[in-house]
Amino acid sequence: MKRQKRNPSERAFIKGYMAGFEGKSRSLCPHETQKTRHDWLNGWREGRNDQWDGFNRQASMEKINNL
Numbered sequence: 001m002k003r004q005k006r007n008p009s010e011r012a013f014i015k016g017y018m019a020g021f022e023g024k025s026r027s028l029c030p031h032e033t034q035k036t037r038h039d040w041l042n043g044w045r046e047g048r049n050d051q052w053d054g055f056n057r058q059a060s061m062e063k064i065n066n067l
Contacts, residue, residue: 009039014064016040020047021060 006014012031016039019028026044031037050060 008036010067012036012039013043014067016043017047017050017060017064018043020044020049021051021055022047023051 016029019040020026020043026041029037029040029044031040047060050063055063
């Protein structure tokens with residue numbers, strides 16, 4: 001079964017979430033365009049919040065898969 005490609009906005013959010021959850025700096029955002037940068041930073045913020053709230057790696061992966 002073929003997997004559908006995710007849209008760039010969703011992909012940026014997920015990548016940002018993982019970076020935030022792993023404790024990486026938000027200055028590492030790789031996106032230049034306003035929309036994808038905004039989505040990446042929103043994901044980063046949510047990832048940081050989940051890390052601070054005590055989510056473990058498994059819980060964060062389940063959250064991402066349910067997006």
